[in-house]
Amino acid sequence: MISMDSRTQEAVDEGERSVIRPPSGDALDRDASPPVFLYVLAFFSALGGFLFGYDTGVVSGAMLLLKKEMNLSALWQELLVSSTVGAAALSALGGGYLNGWLGRRACILLASLVFSIGGVIMSLAPDKVVLLVGRVTVGLGIGIASMTVPVYIAEVSPPHRRGQLVTINSLFITGGQFVASVVDGAFSYVSRGGWRFMLGLSVIPAVLQFVGFLFLPESPRWLLQKGRSQQARRALSRIRGGRSIDEEYDTIRTSIEEEGKEAGGGGHVILQIFGHGPTRRALVVGCGLQMFQQLAGINTVMYYSATILQMAGVQDVKQAIWLSAATSATNFVFTLVGVWLVERVGRRKLTLGSLLGTGLSLSVLAVGFWLSARYSPPATLHPVDAQNSTCRLYGSCELCMLDPDCGFCYRENGSAVFDSSCVPVGQASTDHAAWGRCSNQTEATGSPTWAYNYCPTSYSWVVLTGLLLYLGFFAPGMGTMPWTVNSEIYPLWARSTGNACSAGVNWTCNVLVSLTFLHIAQYLTYYGAFLMYAGLVALGLLFVYGCLPETQGLQLEDVESLFTGQLCSCGASSSTRHVQYSRLNGSNPPPSDDDDDAATETD
Ligand SMILES: O[C@H]1[C@H](O)[C@@H](O)[C@H](O)[C@@H](O)[C@H]1O
Numbered sequence: 001m002i003s004m005d006s007r008t009q010e011a012v013d014e015g016e017r018s019v020i021r022p023p024s025g026d027a028l029d030r031d032a033s034p035p036v037f038l039y040v041l042a043f044f045s046a047l048g049g050f051l052f053g054y055d056t057g058v059v060s061g062a063m064l065l066l067k068k069e070m071n072l073s074a075l076w077q078e079l080l081v082s083s084t085v086g087a088a089a090l091s092a093l094g095g096g097y098l099n100g101w102l103g104r105r106a107c108i109l110l111a112s113l114v115f116s117i118g119g120v121i122m123s124l125a126p127d128k129v130v131l132l133v134g135r136v137t138v139g140l141g142i143g144i145a146s147m148t149v150p151v152y153i154a155e156v157s158p159p160h161r162r163g164q165l166v167t168i169n170s171l172f173i174t175g176g177q178f179v180a181s182v183v184d185g186a187f188s189y190v191s192r193g194g195w196r197f198m199l200g201l202s203v204i205p206a207v208l209q210f211v212g213f214l215f216l217p218e219s220p221r222w223l224l225q226k227g228r229s230q231q232a233r234r235a236l237s238r239i240r241g242g243r244s245i246d247e248e249y250d251t252i253r254t255s256i257e258e259e260g261k262e263a264g265g266g267g268h269v270i271l272q273i274f275g276h277g278p279t280r281r282a283l284v285v286g287c288g289l290q291m292f293q294q295l296a297g298i299n300t301v302m303y304y305s306a307t308i309l310q311m312a313g314v315q316d317v318k319q320a321i322w323l324s325a326a327t328s329a330t331n332f333v334f335t336l337v338g339v340w341l342v343e344r345v346g347r348r349k350l351t352l353g354s355l356l357g358t359g360l361s362l363s364v365l366a367v368g369f370w371l372s373a374r375y376s377p378p379a380t381l382h383p384v385d386a387q388n389s390t391c392r393l394y395g396s397c398e399l400c401m402l403d404p405d406c407g408f409c410y411r412e413n414g415s416a417v418f419d420s421s422c423v424p425v426g427q428a429s430t431d432h433a434a435w436g437r438c439s440n441q442t443e444a445t446g447s448p449t450w451a452y453n454y455c456p457t458s459y460s461w462v463v464l465t466g467l468l469l470y471l472g473f474f475a476p477g478m479g480t481m482p483w484t485v486n487s488e489i490y491p492l493w494a495r496s497t498g499n500a501c502s503a504g505v506n507w508t509c510n511v512l513v514s515l516t517f518l519h520i521a522q523y524l525t526y527y528g529a530f531l532m533y534a535g536l537v538a539l540g541l542l543f544v545y546g547c548l549p550e551t552q553g554l555q556l557e558d559v560e561s562l563f564t565g566q567l568c569s570c571g572a573s574s575s576t577r578h579v580q581y582s583r584l585n586g587s588n589p590p591p592s593d594d595d596d597d598a599a600t601e602t603d
Helices: 004-008 036-057 059-069 074-102 104-124 128-156 159-187 194-200 203-214 220-225 229-239 246-262 269-275 277-295 298-303 305-311 317-345 347-374 397-402 460-474 481-488 492-547 556-563
Strands: 406-413 416-424 449-451 578-580 600-602
Touching (some): 059 074, 059 159, 128 159, 128 481, 159 194, 159 317, 220 229, 246 556, 277 492, 277 556, 298 460, 298 492, 397 406, 397 416, 397 492
């Protein structure tokens, strides 16, 4: 495999059409630490990721209070949770157009403005309809931020730090989810109006980002694409802290001019992407990664962590909320591992390792749930049910738990369960039964325990181990790399649209997985559902093994060359196929699917 240093060597093959692009001054300058300003830029941009994590995470705790205060039906609860994710899916798609038209900086400013407005609406909402408007508004902000921020950071970063800096955005996403769970825990004690603080606090980082971005520059690459070369030069020089930028500037400008000719097919960008082999293949890889991220079930694992913890014996609701903050903290800490690893092992190995571990942990989770179901305590009492509900028909806790209308009421002596029955859940709250021994829950010793959505089991340690392993493996690779890789695989002319599509796929699959989990669990049981996710992860592993090339260390303008070969041929050649590829200004052939031979591949 060729080293980066030999990239100055000129290709001697046919027609001299291909040359190895000389590295920019910056690329050569690998050991020089990037100017502090770059970190300031990454920080203010990644606040968008923080808001993404905060606003998607905070709602579960807020809902516990809201459903009591506003007397919300199950439909309204579902609407308030999924409307944000649905709006994010739509605005991520629309964000592609805005990004190309207005630029990255304007889109980030717009997203933070929308976040602030949404936060204010939610915290002041007099009723559920206004609350819904607020949730949709923040969803619109999340969609735009989720696709713009990684692109912006990638475009301002030097190649050898790009992976790390973009991955910081993912760190902020999981950081936002963690802070949200702590805020949820803290305000869960404020039973009246606590949700206003939970939902409204997001205004602070949103305003901070808005003000910060008023003083930060636009992406030089976008400026150059729009022909604003003077502004681009000034922005790049500011971002590079006054270091010499001539070489880097010329490299970017030349590539953009070339790209402009390449993409010149006319028509909508998405049609151009479909018509241009390398970019089409990049889009398949980008969307595939985002799809498999969600199909690996991260959001069900996060969402059901409270249930999993209850199975592990944590029966107090407040304690369960705090322990799910520990789950988010684990997700956050392991994302930090991803930030540390990305420039050390590269994107491809990190993603492959992560998927392998995620699949195994899902299998551990499935085994844990299977053992719990297999040895699920039987219902020994069958009280007379005036309402004639289906609950009394279930012979074990497992069957009882899978019916959302029923819960398990039991007494315990050590780990032995006795005097157990399956009874209907309360109408107003799932915290107690509709009638009978468990309808009036007290902490008094000897009073029966009410288990809704979980079963007492002595195999909870297997499930807990699976949960920790899952987060440990998922967070550094699959949690981060889909966003990072998408920010770097498209040529500039297709970058906004490519990221919009792949972010749209992410959000759509997010909605799909969250909405279907309970139904799947009902049909396949919990262990069947987790086994299914493990199967999907196995497919993801094959996809990544075959299709994801290594983008580490390459100039953004060189990444396109990795997609000139057949789609999904990465595994067949070297795992880190480095293709150095560039065309001499003005001498490149028209783009086609067959322009592989214009690439100079070196192993
Ligand atoms: O990368 C993020 C991260 O892994 C989050 O924890 C998850 O909730 C999001 O859906 C995902 O896109």
